[in-house]
Amino acid sequence: MKKIIPIGPYHPLQEEPEFFKLFVDGETVVDIEIEIGYNHRGIEQLSTTKHYDQVPFLVERICGICSTSHPFAYVNAVEDLLGIELPPRVKYIRSIIGELERLHSHFLWLGLAGHFIGYNTVWMWSWKYRENICDILEVISGNRQHYGMFKIGGVRKDIPKELIPQIEKMCDNLLPVIDMFKGAIMDDPVIHARLKGVGVLTKEDAIKYCVVGPTARASGVDIDVRRDDPYAAYSEVEFNVPVLSNGDVFDKAVVRILEMYESIKIIRQCLDKLKKEPEGNIEVKVDFIPKGEGIGRHEAPRGEVFHYVRSDGSNRPVRHKIRAPSYMNIASNKVAAVGQTISDAAITLAAVDPCYCCTERTVVIDKNSGEQILTWDGLIKLSQNKTCKLKEAYGK
Amino acid sequence: MGKNIIEEVKEKFGDKIVDFFIKNNRRCYIEIKPQDIIECAKILFEEMNFRFATATGIDCEKHLEILYHFSYDKTGIIVSLRVKLDKKNPEIESLTQVFTAAEWIEREIWEMLGVNFKGHPNLKHLLLPDDWPEGKHPLRE
Numbered sequence: 273m274k275k276i277i278p279i280g281p282y283h284p285l286q287e288e289p290e291f292f293k294l295f296v297d298g299e300t301v302v303d304i305e306i307e308i309g310y311n312h313r314g315i316e317q318l319s320t321t322k323h324y325d326q327v328p329f330l331v332e333r334i335c336g337i338c339s340t341s342h343p344f345a346y347v348n349a350v351e352d353l354l355g356i357e358l359p360p361r362v363k364y365i366r367s368i369i370g371e372l373e374r375l376h377s378h379f380l381w382l383g384l385a386g387h388f389i390g391y392n393t394v395w396m397w398s399w400k401y402r403e404n405i406c407d408i409l410e411v412i413s414g415n416r417q418h419y420g421m422f423k424i425g426g427v428r429k430d431i432p433k434e435l436i437p438q439i440e441k442m443c444d445n446l447l448p449v450i451d452m453f454k455g456a457i458m459d460d461p462v463i464h465a466r467l468k469g470v471g472v473l474t475k476e477d478a479i480k481y482c483v484v485g486p487t488a489r490a491s492g493v494d495i496d497v498r499r500d501d502p503y504a505a506y507s508e509v510e511f512n513v514p515v516l517s518n519g520d521v522f523d524k525a526v527v528r529i530l531e532m533y534e535s536i537k538i539i540r541q542c543l544d545k546l547k548k549e550p551e552g553n554i555e556v557k558v559d560f561i562p563k564g565e566g567i568g569r570h571e572a573p574r575g576e577v578f579h580y581v582r583s584d585g586s587n588r589p590v591r592h593k594i595r596a597p598s599y600m601n602i603a604s605n606k607v608a609a610v611g612q613t614i615s616d617a618a619i620t621l622a623a624v625d626p627c628y629c630c631t632e633r634t635v636v637i638d639k640n641s642g643e644q645i646l647t648w649d650g651l652i653k654l655s656q657n658k659t660c661k662l663k664e665a666y667g668k
Numbered sequence: 669m670g671k672n673i674i675e676e677v678k679e680k681f682g683d684k685i686v687d688f689f690i691k692n693n694r695r696c697y698i699e700i701k702p703q704d705i706i707e708c709a710k711i712l713f714e715e716m717n718f719r720f721a722t723a724t725g726i727d728c729e730k731h732l733e734i735l736y737h738f739s740y741d742k743t744g745i746i747v748s749l750r751v752k753l754d755k756k757n758p759e760i761e762s763l764t765q766v767f768t769a770a771e772w773i774e775r776e777i778w779e780m781l782g783v784n785f786k787g788h789p790n791l792k793h794l795l796l797p798d799d800w801p802e803g804k805h806p807l808r809e
Contacts, residue, residue, distance in 0.1 A: 308794065308795065309793070309794060309795040309796060309797070312795040312796070314806070316807070317806060317807065352691075352692070352695060355692065479719075479767075480767050480768045480769065481767075481768050481769050482719050482720045482721070482767060482769035494741075495719070495741040497744070500741045500742070500743070500744040501694060501739075501744025501745075501746075502744070564691075565691075565697075566691075566695075567695055567737065567746050567748070569746075576721070576739075578721050578722050578737065580724045580735070580737070582726065590726075591724065591726045593722070593724035595721065595722040595773075599722070599772065599773075600722075600769060603768070603769070603771065603772055
């Protein structure tokens, strides 16, 4: 009889419902079965019932962490269909938002990874510093998450020049923090002992499973959509693509840490270019989406996001295919986790940075009177006040 | 550079090409016959080192269409292989024999559109619950 250890569908270590059945022999994992679908919301179908301009709002809600990745890939797809050229300012702003998101997403993963291996100091620290990035995103867009910045042919909000020094300052302050994490992870013998050689995904398997993003780059597969199929401002800035070869959890962590330096480099270059562009030119008017098909990609924090859009000339897409990076990456756990001990399974499964979608609504009720204290309007007011305070604190 | 790869694909596919359409210098759509899918996928994946990105299943009025998107990461080209399947009995060889990455997406297209992938090792529900009524496919028009 096979012994099975279930992880999920609801498990304290997972923020997202997924079901991993670990088949074990003693302490060793001999096979793994992955069941997904607990979070299926039919977004592809829903998207075909929305107007082209409504879709970015819908797809932004696919993920609560890399929320801008999907609208980014979607607008790329529609613009590929249209074949339009964007104003330079749009390109820079898009890349800045994309890189800020990569930074906060990698900080979030670093924290979770620390938490999974019982290194809670890393968890607390990295989430503390992540707040600064979320603050900047809130000052730019009005939201910590779900920035609502993307539209077909442009962006919805400009980055005014008063804000640029603030973003630059945030980047300056972040560099020593990343240095600190680099030291805390790469120079710590305990982390080496815990993560090296654990959850190895070989280059061969990485190619067979067609994994993407940091998961692929840690296994020696040198791919990055930003460099290979440049969009937004990525063809105009200089950056490196860190690639490592061992494919273990340690390399996956190191790849992400090295990528954060590159993100800061990209943001700085984009800000410099932004200073030279006149303010306000942030969109191309698109009145009509003709018949045709388009493919758009974006290198999200977890890897390539792939969107395919087909139009029949009406105001809604007839087909909108969405492929998130975790769709390719999670499947590779089938080889990465097998042969490991059970205690390594949690960090191995988490090392591909599976995407957590966790947006909840809150109702606060007075225990004695039973009255709702925070209403929908009240919450919005609270959120707007916080943004105003942040803007003041950040100099405007 | 971009053109060369597409020319090479064109040359290697030879008379397997039913329709050939270059959308722009990084996007190319090639229609092939369903029975040639394994051979064409092998040419792209094994001989030319393309990466399989994903597949899109579409219910068109008269037929079902599957687009297999392959990415050539050295130059950022996407070649999409288009196959048209009979709506009454949609069937095609499974690409899992060429690369593992096709496993999930074929399960998804099977449950959403009812396409039977011959030779798939584990054709069961991926996103929908196991007790989903048989013969009901959410993405069929």
